[in-house]
Amino acid sequence: MLKTERLAYILHQVNLHNKVISADLSQQIDVSDDTIRRDLQQLADEGKIIKVHGGALSPSFHHGINTSQEVYAYRQKKIIAQKAVSLIEDGMFILTGGGTTIIELARSLPPSLHATFISGSIPVLFEYISHPNIEVIAIGEKVSKNSKITVGLEAISKIRELRADMCFLGINAINQQHGVSDNDWEVVQIKKAMIESANRLICLTISEKINSQQPIQVCDCSKIDTLITELPADDPLLQPYRHSGIQIL
Amino acid sequence: MLKTERLAYILHQVNLHNKVISADLSQQIDVSDDTIRRDLQQLADEGKIIKVHGGALSPSFHHGINTSQEVYAYRQKKIIAQKAVSLIEDGMFILTGGGTTIIELARSLPPSLHATFISGSIPVLFEYISHPNIEVIAIGEKVSKNSKITVGLEAISKIRELRADMCFLGINAINQQHGVSDNDWEVVQIKKAMIESANRLICLTISEKINSQQPIQVCDCSKIDTLITELPADDPLLQPYRHSGIQIL
DNA sequence: GTATATCTTGCATGAATTTGCGGTTTTTTG
DNA sequence: CAAAAAACCGCAAATTCATGCAAGATATAC
Numbered sequence: 290m291l292k293t294e295r296l297a298y299i300l301h302q303v304n305l306h307n308k309v310i311s312a313d314l315s316q317q318i319d320v321s322d323d324t325i326r327r328d329l330q331q332l333a334d335e336g337k338i339i340k341v342h343g344g345a346l347s348p349s350f351h352h353g354i355n356t357s358q359e360v361y362a363y364r365q366k367k368i369i370a371q372k373a374v375s376l377i378e379d380g381m382f383i384l385t386g387g388g389t390t391i392i393e394l395a396r397s398l399p400p401s402l403h404a405t406f407i408s409g410s411i412p413v414l415f416e417y418i419s420h421p422n423i424e425v426i427a428i429g430e431k432v433s434k435n436s437k438i439t440v441g442l443e444a445i446s447k448i449r450e451l452r453a454d455m456c457f458l459g460i461n462a463i464n465q466q467h468g469v470s471d472n473d474w475e476v477v478q479i480k481k482a483m484i485e486s487a488n489r490l491i492c493l494t495i496s497e498k499i500n501s502q503q504p505i506q507v508c509d510c511s512k513i514d515t516l517i518t519e520l521p522a523d524d525p526l527l528q529p530y531r532h533s534g535i536q537i538l
Numbered sequence: 539m540l541k542t543e544r545l546a547y548i549l550h551q552v553n554l555h556n557k558v559i560s561a562d563l564s565q566q567i568d569v570s571d572d573t574i575r576r577d578l579q580q581l582a583d584e585g586k587i588i589k590v591h592g593g594a595l596s597p598s599f600h601h602g603i604n605t606s607q608e609v610y611a612y613r614q615k616k617i618i619a620q621k622a623v624s625l626i627e628d629g630m631f632i633l634t635g636g637g638t639t640i641i642e643l644a645r646s647l648p649p650s651l652h653a654t655f656i657s658g659s660i661p662v663l664f665e666y667i668s669h670p671n672i673e674v675i676a677i678g679e680k681v682s683k684n685s686k687i688t689v690g691l692e693a694i695s696k697i698r699e700l701r702a703d704m705c706f707l708g709i710n711a712i713n714q715q716h717g718v719s720d721n722d723w724e725v726v727q728i729k730k731a732m733i734e735s736a737n738r739l740i741c742l743t744i745s746e747k748i749n750s751q752q753p754i755q756v757c758d759c760s761k762i763d764t765l766i767t768e769l770p771a772d773d774p775l776l777q778p779y780r781h782s783g784i785q786i787l
Numbered sequence: 788g789t790a791t792a793t794c795t796t797g798c799a800t801g802a803a804t805t806t807g808c809g810g811t812t813t814t815t816t817g
Numbered sequence: 818c819a820a821a822a823a824a825c826c827g828c829a830a831a832t833t834c835a836t837g838c839a840a841g842a843t844a845t846a847c
Binding site for chain 3: 541569570571572573576591592
């Protein structure tokens with residue numbers, strides 16, 4: 290990876306997350322801490338970022354925009370995203386849905402990753418295209434304004450033509466009895482199709498949504514291969530799911 | 539391998555992968571590092587690529603670095619977008635391409651407008667979905683990293699199924715002799731399909747690109763119904779086009 | 788056809804950039 | 818206060834860059 294490329298990537302990350310941690314960057318980009326520090330120093334000299342102990346902040350962050358609530362949910366989703374990223378390997382073919390958790394996943398993909406990502410979510414696609422090495426495939430159709438993903442029969446039949454290694458879904462509700470559920474009929478149709486087209490289903494959700502229910506069922510728990518939350522894998526809240534054979538991360 | 543051939547190859551690689559590494563090129567083409575360096579220097583002087591330590595990047599990668607230039611172009615594009623918006627009426631079915639000018643158009647749509655917009659450009663779709671009243675249709679397929687629009691046969695055949703009232707295209711070059719031209723083969727295929735599927739073709743461009751040429755032809759001037767630039771309609775630069783029967787705005 | 792001029796390429800040299808490592812200092816945290 | 822983490826400093830190895838120069842290729846003029 291070229292130095293200029295690296296600087297652009299770091300700046301992108303800073304603007305995206307409002308902060309970066311040196312150790313994370315050096316691990317993601319696979320260079321030494323010193324190199325990252327020098328990069329941050331350079332960007333700071335140019336006024337692009339604000340360097341702090343352990344990393345750097347976005348200059349706009351200095352004006353104190355965000356509320357603590359947002360930061361809280363953000364942290365959880367960041368943790369979930371990082372766990373999810375650890376499952377992805379070079380060369381994989383990956384279906385993803387939409388939602389803020391998946392956006393965070395897209396933002397957390399290490400720059401060295403070479404893989405193919407398929408999605409119908411416009412905001413998620415928007416994140417994918419700024420990644421240097423991944424192939425992006427957009428699922429086309431009418432876009433649902435509500436969920437910002439493409440929906441409809443055409444989209445479903447396109448998904449059916451695929452066979453992906455993994456499918457990452459951000460989910461809105463899950464419980465033992467009814468499995469995964471949601472409240473938008475069109476979105477559920479898409480999710481069902483994605484589940485059928487992937488070898489492995491990985492569900493992402495913040496723990497708040499564990500043991501809740503929505504009107505429309507997406508699939509039951511037996512379809513889920515892996516469940517990722519911000520909690521440690523041995524949290525009691527997750528044990529019932531572990532016992533039904535779901536891998537917990 | 540001839541020098542001209544080599545330059546074309548390098549430029550193609552840059553546009554394809556968004557970056558090239560000097561050492562890779564010299565090995566692939568089997569010439570010395572110096573030759574490659576001189577080639578990159580020449581292409582950089584011509585503004586085709588951006589030379590960095592160790593290789594070169596696509597000019598589209600320039601986003602995070604330069605802002606002052608973009609603000610200047612921004613004003614022009616804002617004017618163009620506003621002229622374009624005046625053509626759009628409620629209920630229309632509108633095909634649009636990609637590019638910064640079209641993004642500006644998307645941002646300039648009045649909130650009260652009810653119409654249907656179709657595009658394959660991820661950034662443009664991203665703007666459309668935040669509009670309260672328009673219907674959005676995404677064209678799906680592999681996404682070209684360079685242009686950030688969907689490309690490929692599937693996308694083209696989807697476009698062919700449509701019949702739109704108007705097609706708005708941001709163009710990269712236009713002159714009397716060769717009409718509209720561009721430098722990315724895949725993008726040109728998409729543009730051609732869009733032109734064929736619309737009743738009326740409206741081309742948007744900043745005046746800088748008037749009377750310039752790129753390697754690949756998109757269509758000739760007779761196909762254009764309306765041409766919009768930031769200049770007043772009676773500017774002498776535009777008169778030749780007016781005389782060939784194009785409406786100038 | 789020959790001679791001249793121009794262009795292109797590879798090589799040598801030296802300067803500049805980039806990067807990782809070890810050792811030291813500073814900051815953070817419990 | 819003490820351990821751990823991060824920052825800083827200088828150095829050395831590797832890579833890349835810039836430049837001049839000479840040999841070969843190509844074009845042009847006579």
